[in-house]
Amino acid sequence: MTDELKNSSDSELGKLEAELKKLKVAPLTQNETARFYARLDAALDEAATRPNIFYRGFLRWGAVVSAMVVLVGMSFITGIKYGQNGITADSRITSFSTSAVDQVTEDEELDDKYVDMLITSQVQSYGYDISGDLLGEISDDELQMLKEAIDVGELL
């Protein structure tokens, strides 16, 4: 028993204990007990029949994980294919320009040769026809009209 209160000669404490002991929690009623058992039984049944956490995790995330594995697998296989059969035009350009720049050390200045190589690769990557005329698509009549309408000086 609570010696601190019970064995005290202090009447005040004795009174306190006596009053506190009167505060009894009302026991569960029949209705409360029935509800408690019903709900607990249902929860225990569910817990007992519920698959383990790994299986539940697989059910929930299995599809997502499978899809990711397939995607990673496909990209891996594709990567091998490119690696075996050569590289695409775009990556060829990139590798060219990269290798061109790589050949220049920090102490060297970019000479005209490297600059030309870089410009060529960039122009190719953007799809311009470097040998083409800016006004190559214009007919002779249209060119004549332009010459008359605009003072282009030495350009044309």
Place this chain on the structure above:
Amino acid sequence: MHVEEQELVRRAQAGDRQAFDKLVVENKDKVFALIYRMTENRETALDLLQDSFLAAYKSLKKFRGDSGFSSWLYRIASNKTLNYIRRARIIPFYNIESGVGAEPAYEMTDKIENEALQKALTGALKSLPPQQKLAFNLRFYEELPFAEIAVIMDKSESTVKTHYQKATEKLREALKDFRD
């Protein structure tokens, strides 16, 4: 832990639902009383009681029998209840003068000589901080030794004694106005 309880626990751990049901029947009232004294709401106490037994069932295999089964249950119920109080941020409120409470907290089994005194004590109990209230309830009402309460609350014995001491002081303070 007595032999019969040990046997029930062993069978329940092996998956015997009837054995677990018997453990529920034997322990539900005292666990409910503890939770109710902490929450002062019967529906909440019922919910937490169910949660506690469900958690006990799920982690039954982890129970090694170092303490009694009821102490282990008290520990689960105490944690659930303290977590609930923390989450719900229950602020104890009781107007001692008017005796206004959310609902009657306790059933008075004896005739009340001094209703005002009972109200003051009920109010003081309600206003105790959760840890102090838990220590007080386990010691005073459940009559557990401090060593066992320390295990249930996962605190040192001296901390538990301090909680109990402070709770007692606050209850004595509530009695101050009723001195003869």
